[in-house]
Amino acid sequence: MTQDTTQSVLFPNLFHKPVVASFDQPDSSSDGGAIVLKAIDSELNLMERLASCLRETREEGKIVHSLLDLFRQRVYGIACGYPDCNDADRLADDPIQKLLLDRDPIDGKSLASQPTLSRFENAPSSKDLLKLGCELADIVIEHHAKRLRGKARLITIDLDPTDDPTHRAQQLTFFNAHYDAYCYLPMVGTLQFNNETEKYLFTVVLRPGNAPASKGAFGILMRFLTRLRDALPKTRFSVRLDGGFATPAILDYLELEGVEYLVGIAGNSRLEKRARRLMGKFRMKPRKTGKTDTLFSETRYAARKWSHRRRVIIKAEVVRCLDRDPRDNDRFVLTNLPYKPESVYRIYRGRGDAENRIKELHYGLEIDRTSCMSFLANQLRVFMTAAADVLMHEMRVRMAGTALAAAQVSTLRERLLKIAVWVKKSVRRIVLHFPVNYPWLDCWKQIVKNLATAT
Numbered sequence: 001m002t003q004d005t006t007q008s009v010l011f012p013n014l015f016h017k018p019v020v021a022s023f024d025q026p027d028s029s030s031d032g033g034a035i036v037l038k039a040i041d042s043e044l045n046l047m048e049r050l051a052s053c054l055r056e057t058r059e060e061g062k063i064v065h066s067l068l069d070l071f072r073q074r075v076y077g078i079a080c081g082y083p084d085c086n087d088a089d090r091l092a093d094d095p096i097q098k099l100l101l102d103r104d105p106i107d108g109k110s111l112a113s114q115p116t117l118s119r120f121e122n123a124p125s126s127k128d129l130l131k132l133g134c135e136l137a138d139i140v141i142e143h144h145a146k147r148l149r150g151k152a153r154l155i156t157i158d159l160d161p162t163d164d165p166t167h168r169a170q171q172l173t174f175f176n177a178h179y180d181a182y183c184y185l186p187m188v189g190t191l192q193f194n195n196e197t198e199k200y201l202f203t204v205v206l207r208p209g210n211a212p213a214s215k216g217a218f219g220i221l222m223r224f225l226t227r228l229r230d231a232l233p234k235t236r237f238s239v240r241l242d243g244g245f246a247t248p249a250i251l252d253y254l255e256l257e258g259v260e261y262l263v264g265i266a267g268n269s270r271l272e273k274r275a276r277r278l279m280g281k282f283r284m285k286p287r288k289t290g291k292t293d294t295l296f297s298e299t300r301y302a303a304r305k306w307s308h309r310r311r312v313i314i315k316a317e318v319v320r321c322l323d324r325d326p327r328d329n330d331r332f333v334l335t336n337l338p339y340k341p342e343s344v345y346r347i348y349r350g351r352g353d354a355e356n357r358i359k360e361l362h363y364g365l366e367i368d369r370t371s372c373m374s375f376l377a378n379q380l381r382v383f384m385t386a387a388a389d390v391l392m393h394e395m396r397v398r399m400a401g402t403a404l405a406a407a408q409v410s411t412l413r414e415r416l417l418k419i420a421v422w423v424k425k426s427v428r429r430i431v432l433h434f435p436v437n438y439p440w441l442d443c444w445k446q447i448v449k450n451l452a453t454a455t
Contacts, residue, residue: 025422027106029096031080032421032434033444038076038100039451040394046139047072050387053132054124065112069101070120071384073111076100078388081413083366085117095423105423105430121377129379133203136386137189137224140202144193145231155228156192156238158199158354159217159245161185162361164368166209171375174209183209184370186382187216188361189224190354199354200393204367204386206379213244218253225257236260240351246334248305255336262348263334271312274299275330278316292319296341301334310334313341313348364409365389398450402443415440416447 012018041047051071056063065073076097077087088111091097095105103109112120124132164184166173175182185207190199202224205216225237238260241250246263254261267275278295294317302309315331333348361367367385370378392409395416399405404412422433438444 027095027423027425029094029421029423030419031094031096031417032419032432033417034076034080034096034100035432036395036416036444036447036451037079037391039448040391040398041072043451044139044143044390044394046387046390047075049135049139050132050383053135054128057123064109065116067120070112070117072101073097074117074121074384075387075391078365078385079391079413080417083369083385085114085121088112088114088117096421099423099430104425106425118372121372121380122374124376124380126376129376129383132380132383133205134223134227136383136390137202138227140191140200140390141224141227141231144191144200148193148232150232152193152232152235154194154236154238155232156240156350157221157224158190158192158240158351159220160188160190160242160351160354160358161207161211161213162188162358164206164370166370170370170373170378172208176209184378185209185211186367187220188354188358189220190357191228192350192354197353198393198397199357201357201361201386201389204361204382206370206375206382208375213242214247214250217241217245218247218250221250222253225259238262238347240348240354242351246303248307251310251334252307260337261335262337262344264348265312265332265334267330267332271299271301271314271332272330275314275316275332276328278314279318279328279330292317296345298341311336313344315341315345360409361385361389364413365392395447398447399443402446404440404443416444419444 010019010021048068051068054067054071056067073088074085077083077091080097082091092110092113094111097111098108099105101111162185163176163179163181164186165179165181166183168182173182173184176185187203187205187207188201189203189205191202192199203220205220207216221239228235228237239254239262241261241263243264243266246265251261251263265271274297278297294315297314297316299312299314300309301312311334313333313335315333317329317331319327319329331345333345335344335348337344337347339347365385365388367382369385370381372378372381389409392412395412396404396407399407399412404415407415419434419438424431424433
């Protein structure tokens with residue numbers, strides 16, 4: 001590896017003395033804290049189990065980098081803020097990135113190049129990816145079943161589609177009028193245990209850009225409800241879904257399985273008429289007080305294709321803002337829960353935090369970097385991003401009681417992973433020299449101590 005030893009004077013008149021920048025520090029990295037990812041992965045056995053789902057199709061005598069190394073290189077890179085294969089060339093000799101792959105950080109062979117990673121991403125078959133997706137969910141479920149000692153009162157499943165804009169040349173990308181863009185529509189699934197505030201990602205299924213909202217939801221629920229029940233048999237299950245999921249197949253299946261559900265549905269002339277009656281009762285009240293007022297009620301309703309009438313919660317609201325005319329705001333939630341309408345709607349609103357997890361996937365881990373031509377290659381990228389999210393989420397859980405207990409992925413990366421480090425190797429050990437004035441030292445010590453205790 002060559003170093004740029006050119007010295008440059010920066011802002012000669014800005015400080016009391018000239019400041020010289022010289023990029024000549026060998027065996028150093030800006031990702032020193034990323035060794036925490038390796039510790040979490042070792043505890044979950046995440047990379048090894050996921051990589052084992054991919055079949056080796058290369059000629060044995062021409063293999064330089066194992067599938068496990070390629071998978072780990074991509075997932076660790078995504079977690080560290082390098083979502084593209086193009087980043088590989090800049091990181092090929094980074095000592096910390098090599099250390100994460102169990103290579104000698106100084107003398108070990110360079111990491112895989114961009115062309116090698118691109119071939120790796122385009123190799124898996126649909127069967128490989130189906131197995132990988134199931135394995136990812138199994139790892140998450142087993143981890144939390146162990147954490148909860150096989151006992152949980154309630155598990156809430158949230159499924160949400162999101163948009164993934166494309167450059168129009170990829171397989172199965174279509175124009176979606178709702179998002180006004182050519183895109184994919186990934187389906188994101190999260191789990192919430194008991195009354196915990198955290199929601200844990202367990203699956204992300206890439207779908208064509210013209211897929212209806214409910215496409216794939218039935219298969220996800222049927223496959224993973226079985227796995228959850230096997231791991232946590234004495235548990236109630238609840239499913240929260242947005243509008244577009246209220247299909248006869250999904251509703252009948254959930255009722256047959258004895259699963260609680262809360263599904264948002266779009267208003268129609270019949271439901272909106274009932275909501276207007278409620279709003280008419282108190283429409284004058286906000287005019288006098290100048291404040292928004294809300295009334296909850298319920299009705300029995302059946303769409304044409306439903307097998308029977310079901311309970312619908314109505315939120316009738318008049319929104320008043322200063323110097324504006326009052327605005328009607330009605331919402332409808334389909335449910336089989338027996339609680340009061342206001343309590344049911346409060347539970348349904350918990351979906352909002354699942355949407356925050358989706359924002360983290362977009363803005364923290366850039367799950368929308370699906371620029372491969374092949375749909376299957378893009379699905380693999382989505383799964384690797386999901387694996388990186390599992391690592392980062394577990395990192396956040398280990399920060400309980402610290403200033404980073406509720407930090408987003410980008411904040412965790414900035415404060416715990418992006419630490420300048422000088423790597424020094426001797427015959428007996430590898431020493432990582434971190435800055436003395438690292439501002440988040442207490443938090444970093446906390447997570448390292450936590451992980452050391454667990455192992």
